[in-house]
Structures are given as C-alpha cells and as structure tokens.
Amino acid sequence: MLLISKVETFYGNIQALRGVDVKVNSGEIVTLIGSNGAGKSTLLMTISGVNKASTGEILFDDQHIENLPPHEIVNLGISQVPEGRRIFSRLSVEDNLRLGASAYEKGKNFDTDAKDVYDLFPVLKDRLNQRGGTLSGGEQQMLAIGRAMMARPKMLLLDEPSLGIAPKLVNQIFVAIKNINKEKKVTIFLVEQNAKKALELADRGYVLVNGNVTLEGTGQDLLKNKDIQAAYLEGGGKK
Amino acid sequence: MRKNFLYLSIKDSLFTGLIALALFGPIVGLRTVAKNEVLVVSPKWFIVLVIVIVCALGRFLTNLYIYNRDQKFGIQSTIGKSITNFLDTKGTQIALSAIIFSVIFPFLPFTDRYLMDIAIMMLTYIMLGWGLNIVIGLAGLLDLGYVAFYAVGAYSYALFAIHFGWSFWICLPIAGIFAAMFGVLLGFPVLRLRGDYLAIVTLAFGEMIRILLLNWYQLTKGPDGLTGIPRPSFFGLPFKSFPDEGEQTFHTFFGLEYSPMQRIIFLYYLILVLALITNLFTIKIRRLPIGRAWEALREDEIACKSLGVNPRNTKLTAFAIGAMFGGFAGSFFATRQAFISPESFTFIESAIIVAIVVLGGMGSQTGVVLATVFLIGLIEVFRDFESYRMIAFGGAMVLIMIFRPRGILATRKPTITLQKKEATK
Numbered sequence A: 001m002l003l004i005s006k007v008e009t010f011y012g013n014i015q016a017l018r019g020v021d022v023k024v025n026s027g028e029i030v031t032l033i034g035s036n037g038a039g040k041s042t043l044l045m046t047i048s049g050v051n052k053a054s055t056g057e058i059l060f061d062d063q064h065i066e067n068l069p070p071h072e073i074v075n076l077g078i079s080q081v082p083e084g085r086r087i088f089s090r091l092s093v094e095d096n097l098r099l100g101a102s103a104y105e106k107g108k109n110f111d112t113d114a115k116d117v118y119d120l121f122p123v124l125k126d127r128l129n130q131r132g133g134t135l136s137g138g139e140q141q142m143l144a145i146g147r148a149m150m151a152r153p154k155m156l157l158l159d160e161p162s163l164g165i166a167p168k169l170v171n172q173i174f175v176a177i178k179n180i181n182k183e184k185k186v187t188i189f190l191v192e193q194n195a196k197k198a199l200e201l202a203d204r205g206y207v208l209v210n211g212n213v214t215l216e217g218t219g220q221d222l223l224k225n226k227d228i229q230a231a232y233l234e235g236g237g238k239k
Numbered sequence B: 001m002r003k004n005f006l007y008l009s010i011k012d013s014l015f016t017g018l019i020a021l022a023l024f025g026p027i028v029g030l031r032t033v034a035k036n037e038v039l040v041v042s043p044k045w046f047i048v049l050v051i052v053i054v055c056a057l058g059r060f061l062t063n064l065y066i067y068n069r070d071q072k073f074g075i076q077s078t079i080g081k082s083i084t085n086f087l088d089t090k091g092t093q094i095a096l097s098a099i100i101f102s103v104i105f106p107f108l109p110f111t112d113r114y115l116m117d118i119a120i121m122m123l124t125y126i127m128l129g130w131g132l133n134i135v136i137g138l139a140g141l142l143d144l145g146y147v148a149f150y151a152v153g154a155y156s157y158a159l160f161a162i163h164f165g166w167s168f169w170i171c172l173p174i175a176g177i178f179a180a181m182f183g184v185l186l187g188f189p190v191l192r193l194r195g196d197y198l199a200i201v202t203l204a205f206g207e208m209i210r211i212l213l214l215n216w217y218q219l220t221k222g223p224d225g226l227t228g229i230p231r232p233s234f235f236g237l238p239f240k241s242f243p244d245e246g247e248q249t250f251h252t253f254f255g256l257e258y259s260p261m262q263r264i265i266f267l268y269y270l271i272l273v274l275a276l277i278t279n280l281f282t283i284k285i286r287r288l289p290i291g292r293a294w295e296a297l298r299e300d301e302i303a304c305k306s307l308g309v310n311p312r313n314t315k316l317t318a319f320a321i322g323a324m325f326g327g328f329a330g331s332f333f334a335t336r337q338a339f340i341s342p343e344s345f346t347f348i349e350s351a352i353i354v355a356i357v358v359l360g361g362m363g364s365q366t367g368v369v370l371a372t373v374f375l376i377g378l379i380e381v382f383r384d385f386e387s388y389r390m391i392a393f394g395g396a397m398v399l400i401m402i403f404r405p406r407g408i409l410a411t412r413k414p415t416i417t418l419q420k421k422e423a424t425k
C-alpha cells in the first residue's frame, strides 16, 4: 500500500533521512521506533508532503506522491496525527473535527463521521463546545486522532501518540488505534518511542537510527531482539 | 523579598530613564534653529530632563502598581475582566442597543453637522477595522499595508464614476473586485512569509501603491488628485438644492425642504449599512469552512497542512476578502469626499487601522468598535491642539498596552460559547 524507497530529506544542510526504505501493506499496523532525533517525525512529514524528499520515491497505492502537495495527499487517503497533537487550541472541539472533515467531500458527511469518532472517544462528545486548548493532554490526543479520522483515511500516520500522556489514557489510545485498524480497516503507520507498547501492538516494525533503517521484522521478533531490548526497552526509550 | 522588589523596580526605572535620555536627548534636546541664515543648535535640556523624569517615574509606578504581582491592585485584571465579562454576558443586547443608537443617531436633538461628520468618519474606520480583522484577527496575517486596498477602492471607484458616469451601486462592486485583485497580487509573493517579514513586505506594498498613484499622472493626476467624483444619489434621486428643468431630486420627490444635511444623513446610513454588512459577513463566514480554515491557519499552519487544508488558497482568500472590504470603504470615501489624492492614503492610515484592530483585541468585532471610538474620538478631541495629537495618540496606545496588553477585549469571543465547565478526571 505504501512503498518508501531510498528517501532522503534535508533541513537546509542537515540531512535527516539517509535513504529510508519502508513498506506498509494494506491492513497492517506497522511501527517505526527510534530515539529522539532519529528522523521519525521527518519521515512522517515527508510522507504527508509537509516536508519534501530531495531524492527517492514514495508510492501510495502504486501512485507517486513524493511531489504532491499535502492537501492532495490527504485527499488520496493518508491522514497524519502530527507530533505534539497540534490541536487548534482557540477553536472549539467541534471546529477541530470539522477542519479534519473538510478534506473529505468538503465535510458533507460530518454527522455520520463524527458519530464514529464519538464511539471511539466518547469523552469528545461531551466537550464539543469547549476550546481545544482546554482539554487535557490525553483528550487532546484523542481529538487529534479523531480529527484525522474525519478525513476518512485509508492510512493513518501517528506520531508518538503516547507522548506526555498519563499511562491510563495511553492504554485507551492504543486500544482505539487497534480498533481503528481492525474495525475501520485503516492501515496504521505508528511512530513511537514507547517501543514496548508499539511493538506489542504492531504486526511489523522498523528501527530508525540517525536517518537509516537498521532493523526490521515482525513485532514479536523485534521485541525479542537483544539489541532492541538493550537500546529501547530496558530504560532507554521508555520515557 | 519586598526590599528586593523595590530595589529591582528602582534599577529598572533608572534604566528606563537612561533609554529615554538616549532617545530624547538627540531628538528633542538638540533642536536646530535657523539664525541669520545659519543653522545653530539650541539645546533644550530642560524639556529632556522633564521627559526623562516622566518616563522613569512612570515606569516606576507601573512596576509598583501594575506589574507587581504581590500587590492585589490588579487593575489589569479587575477592570478588564469586568468589561470582558459584561460584554460576554450582555453581548447581544449591547450590540442591539448600539445598532439602534446608530440608527436613530442622526435624529437625536444634539446631533449636528460636526457630530455627523465624526460619526461618518468613525464608521469608516470601524468598517476598515472589521475588514482588516479578517486578515489579522482571523487569518493571523499581520498586514501593515491595508491602506493600499482602501486607495485602490477609492481610485477605481473615482475613475469608473468619472469616466463612465456609472452609478455608485455599479462602481462599488467593481471597486471591491479591483481591491480584491490587488489583495491576491499582494498575497502571492508573501505566501511563505510570516510575522515580522510579512509585516515588512505588506508595509512596502502599501507605499508602492501610494507612489504608483503619485506618479501615474495620466491615470491618477498624481499629487493633484481626482476631482469631481460624482456624489451618490438616493436610488437615482440626486441631492441638489437647484434641480435642473424637469429633474426630480431627493427633496422634490419627497416634498421636503432642501437641506444639505439630507445628503450627510444619507452618507451616514450608507456607511452604516456597509459596515454592518462587513460585520455580518465576518460573523457568518467564521462558521463556514473557509472561515474556520482562516482561524486554523492562524493557530497552526503545519496542522492545517497535515489536515489537507490548502494554505495557499486559504491565505489568498483572506487577503482578497479583507482587501475587498477595504475597497468598499474606499469607494465610500471617494464618493463622500468628491476629491481624492494620494495624500489620503499614507502609512499613518494603515497604522491607525492596525492600531484599531490590535488595541481592540485581535479578532474581536466589538473591540474594533470600542478602539475606533476611543482612538478616533481622541484624535478629534485633540484636533485643536494639532501638535499634541500624535502624543495623545501614542500615549493612549501605551496606556492600553499597559492595562490591556492583549487588547481592550483580550479574550476573543469563541465561535461557540463555553458550556459550564465541570471538574474532569
């Protein structure tokens, strides 16, 4: 479904991605783990077109998307939940959702799609008129995911959804991600520093170090891998 | 703790005095005067001393009474919050009373020609403020060249009305379209700019338009300006004291005595309606996808991109629509004055409009009205003391920024009001 090959991305002179190859099949949950500054967010931003790859190819459903502007990529069916949530804090929860919906047929299906989001995160329904910025961190993350789902994506890119969120809510969010995948049949590409949880959830995983993919395998294999245990599971990347 | 605070305040005030000295020393202190056809420096150290003391003392007092968190004076919060609360809870009633007042204003016993002129001027600025509020308040794009669109509107109106003799109601939309096109023209090159860079380029744009008007003599008559711009008529009925043979005028048609006030009153209602349309449009569009996209863009451009909002179109429409309302206001200005020249469209006009939007509390429609009444009223009060006008203007801005650092109505009224917040978790 998503095929990334030899992608390199720069910020000015700084090279953040050094020829990344990643493949995500339809229906999978694939996770990308790596420490701070490895280039995970850059990869997601490059897929969604916010950052541009200088070389390499990105194919989505066999179509080249590496040169498309972000809004066209969203229209093709890739939605991103950016790192740090990026809620529109002075707009109401409902307006946040409506903004997510504007990508899919100009928000005509807002009511039905919003209902799906409330089923996923009931707390949002009670907060519709509240400003986004007044939600707790976990609720904001739910809103960010819900907002991305309003565009009816085929594939959801999630950037560290557990970042800075109470453990109880993290569990709830991971359950929701699993639901989105199993029931809504949305393919998931999940970036995490919380490697244990991510690998437990994922079908397959990749490890990114300094802009290079150094390891890949099934979630279970990677969980058992000695290097990963040392680097990301025991202490290291837990956060 | 308290001692330390006092010490810091004194230190800070002395530093402020020093800055004032460095600034006003050369500007005010070293005045040059022509004596026997030679320029000589005549020092004015006493005035400088007064200014420095005022600055230092003012700083000391604000430190002590306003920025001091220990003290429960909290002028900032109490007055401001009660205003905001009052407007929030009684918002609709206040808006309605204000509209009713504006409607009956021309017929109130104390209303005379002078007050009408001021009211018309205020309404023009309110309309400009509301128009610019779309660009600055909603879309978050700091535009310091807004007067350019005002000018484009005024000149397009004047040129079409003079050369083709078209009526106000035809020229008005044309002027709006022209201004909107210039909005897009400005929008394209600045798509990638934000904040202060955007401010600089828009400022330059405003100057470019003015200089263009000044130098394109064949079209604009340059500094001489355009004269003989047709006055508006009341749906075809002109305001004239001596009608031509067989001509119907406003007063003959309605069987009234002719009075020059009739035209003034008509102009007043015209700008009132135009301004209210601007306001209504803004209120409505905030609930539509495009208005939401503007506000989202102001909040977070990257989030917008990742949600499939096209920032280019969003910014361009904000510039275009904001400019369009500026153009409408410009048309009104042209038909009211019957004469326009580039002098009416200098940077200070942009500055005043931006000040109205910012001091009103960016994004607040009511704030624009309050700030206009305050600032334009102030300028008017000081009309007889020409040389102190700008000092009063600047002083007023400083005061607002001290007491209401985020504008008169600091909290932008949310699109949808808050429900009572329950304790969560």
Ligand SMILES: Nc1ncnc2c1ncn2[C@@H]1O[C@H](COP(=O)(O)OP(=O)(O)O)[C@@H](O)[C@H]1O
Pocket: A011, A014, A015, A016, A034, A035, A036, A037, A038, A039, A040, A041, A042, A043
């Ligand atoms: N906007 C930026 N400008 C310059 N360098 C950046 C920018 N964003 C990220 N980088 C650099 O790119 C590298 C990868 O960053 P990022 O993709 O955010 O990593 P991760 O998400 O894995 O923590 C880091 O070295 C970071 O410093």
Ligand SMILES: [Mg+2]
Pocket: A037, A040, A041, A042, A083
């Ligand atoms: Mg990151």
